[in-house]
Amino acid sequence: MAQNIYDNPDFFSGYSRLPRQVHGLAGAPEWPALCAMFPEMAGKRAVDLGCGFGWVSRWLRENGAKAVLGVDLSESMIARARQTTADPAIDYRLADLETIALSEAAFDFAFSSLTFHYISDFDRLARMIHRSLTAGSHFVFSIEHPVFMAATHPRWIEDEDGRKTWPVNRYAIEGERRTNWLAKDVVKYHRTIATTLNVLIRAGFVIEAVDEFAPSVQQIRENPALKEELERPMMLLVSARR
């Protein structure tokens, strides 16, 4: 079973105050890049894996999806998500992505935001998602970038010119990483980009596009703190087709 840090009260309280939870999709700078990977949503049955408060699940429904299933490991998340909508075409369910089994060909679009790096068995999950999609369906997701999470001590340092610099080590050594982010000992799983893409390809997906999120000039103008995201990739966005 995946670690359920989200139901830790301290973590949940900190998480709820993140810009992307307070402001929703407008607080997620990678959202426009993710969104650009979406197919036309009209009439689609969508699944949102690790739906959190349900921001994307509701967006998918508002943008034409016929039905949306949002799943999350966290009871607090699912409870909050359920409070935000009375739409009978959105179903929020408690489930662990390490063991979840969706019905065959039950969906026409699969999505996940910043969740899969908490999952140890991505191979099983990718094959399960492939089975749950109809032929031609898109699968779009984001994860923490492996360059961001590889090192024993991931943090900003300065190079000899004073430039913000991100140290990388243990890149080829995949597996558990423990970090202190909102709570102590949050468990994540480091996989190389190659592994993430090869797992998808072996599961039967065709890679359609890859994005290593970087802010636009416009985004940096509006939020100068984003400028540091030019120095190292923090998020990996993938669009694949079944």
Next chain:
Amino acid sequence: MAQNIYDNPDFFSGYSRLPRQVHGLAGAPEWPALCAMFPEMAGKRAVDLGCGFGWVSRWLRENGAKAVLGVDLSESMIARARQTTADPAIDYRLADLETIALSEAAFDFAFSSLTFHYISDFDRLARMIHRSLTAGSHFVFSIEHPVFMAATHPRWIEDEDGRKTWPVNRYAIEGERRTNWLAKDVVKYHRTIATTLNVLIRAGFVIEAVDEFAPSVQQIRENPALKEELERPMMLLVSARR
């Protein structure tokens, strides 16, 4: 035109003494991983882009290729390559990958080793290679990994535990990088992994496999200096299909 550093006598002299030039493919630790991406070579017409001394061109011919074209920007390289074989089915030609135009559907396999990071217009090159291949052909290549070449000062540093660590900055800022490697001011072009893969996909290729070379336990046992390659990816290997 691409910088022709290889015909600089100092560079050429240093380059000729590199393990992979003295020992050939046995001196290239990524060779087994690259080779594992190759299709059956029997009867294929192959092109080797940036063939250098022709090690791979000859290997392809010895492993069944019907004909091999090896191209390189460097006269010294092509001269040396020509001296190594009298096989009429291997053709070594002087050409600049920035401007080369191969005939349509002239090849059944395209290969390149550690060359494309010297090319500024990868988009043009990828589309040209796609056109030059027959349907179903494989295209396998290696480049310097963007994590290896992104930073202003790419070099080993130590983290607080004394672990070898690779600093990354300017990852999202693509374009020219100048390094001193065997000679001063060697010009390379940094592109993100996303850009490299998206250029291939937009040219019409399907990504078959990606490898961020890391040495095996066996390779580290035989050559302990390779161990540091576990800390950061130095090479990106890609297999694509037309």
